[in-house]
Amino acid sequence: MRTLRRYLTGHMVAGWALFATVMGVLLLLVRLIEELERVTDRYTSGKVVLHVLLTLPQQLLTLAPVIMLVGTLTAFARLEQLNELTVLRSAGVSKARLLRLLVMPLLVLCLLLWGAMEWVTAPLHQWGEEIRSEARGNNTLEPGQSLWSRSGLTYYRLGRLGLNRSPGDIDIFEFAPDHRLLRAIHAERAEVIEGRRWRLEDALVRSWDSGTLQVQRVPELSHDQLWSRDELQRLLLGMDSMPPSVLYAYQDYLQRSGQSGHAHALALWNRLLLPPAAVGMALLALGLGVKPGSQRGGMGRQLAAGVLVGVLFYLGSQILVALGQIYHLPPLGTASFPVLCIFLAALVLLRRLRW
Incomplete structure (x- = not known):
């Protein structure tokens, strides 16, 4: 046999x-x-x-x-x-x-x-x-190109991805249920700490309270629900560069944050x-x-x-x-x-x- x-x-x-x-x-x-x-x-x-x-x-x-x-x-x-x-x-x-x-x-x-x-x-x-x-010089986001994501009523934009995959030019917009802008955060640099938690460096925070604009500069600010390190490495390279485990984690994140993960699923x-x-x-x-x-x-x-x-x-x-x-x-x-x-x-x- x-x-x-x-x-x-x-x-x-x-x-x-x-x-x-x-x-x-x-x-x-x-x-x-x-x-x-x-x-x-x-x-x-x-x-x-x-x-x-x-x-x-x-x-x-x-x-x-x-x-x-x-x-x-x-x-x-x-x-x-x-x-x-x-x-x-x-x-x-x-x-x-x-x-x-x-x-x-x-x-x-x-x-x-x-x-x-x-x-x-x-x-x-x-x-x-x-x-x-890297050889063709396209390892960073092109001028005018951005990555967008959303978690509930919070929207995230990544405008720069450095040669060593270091994120930069980050904007975070937080809205109220009635679509009023509550807070806008901008940071020129950030570091992925672990998972989806980022540390924003020298962040400019604008918030609206009772119609009054408040602006403050924060040396460091942590924020969750952004892209993980693995996702940053593969998002610009297409889904063929994602193994099944990364594909599953990313489409699950898209669905939980209220975005369409249909293509990834x-x-x-x-x-x-x-x-x-x-x-x-x-x-x-x-x-x-x-x-x-x-x-x-x-x-x-x-x-x-x-x-x-x-x-x-x-x-x-x-x-x-x-x-x-x-x-x-x-x-x-x-x-x-x-x-x-x-x-x-x-x-x-x-x-x-x-x-």
Whole structure:
């Protein structure tokens, strides 16, 4: 049992690695051609190559379901070419036993993908984006660009983010329930102490009391509900630089502060459901590719069909995400719909599988 599981797992891993390598090389060439057009004195070709290599794993991770589908089809096409599926069936290995043999490696793969997106691909992507951003001189907020946030009736604006991610040019506006401005705080410099607590330095505080304006200068002023250090490092680099834990914390903060966290929630669920989608694609490939005694031409058609299904899934998922953002569809339902379709199709094909 263990020997057979290792043998089948080895073939599947080889198929996944082969197709991942092919996709990685294609993406690498496309990204290099695209980025080399932006080479400058500071953004050199060496930094271009480093940026592309560091951001490549995150892009490959988004293609994990397609890689799993085509890689599994390739593995079982190879087994059929060697007539080993026929041997397995003749030896009394039932369809249910075959599925049980593959459950453990698929679960391990699912856990590895979750771990990779949390501790590997997102940090590498952030590193790569920071290299490009610093080399191109865009590591600070552009003139006129600001980050805004809100917590209840308090609004926050960040107008500058220094080279070492030190915040500056901060404004805080506190309103009453009837929309009267109660207090306005401005600070040229600040320091993130811990969590979302900031220490504003040399803050100018303007407050209105019974129609009277009071102005005072405060050397230090602490304030909560601002951006955390991790969020500051990633907000300007896009959501691909955020691991699931940071995405969850930020969308939770947006919702608790009365802001729209829909886009971040949708990105979070898409990220979390990516490994199950990859497992579903592997099961779908079993239903398409496990056909003992099939002709080689038939296996070629199955591989072509697998590639087509993978492309349609990827495009359909991207379209569904866009529609979810436009029409504010429920994030969990929007992200889980294609995954449920995959498992349903895999279940139908596996039930109809002649083994």
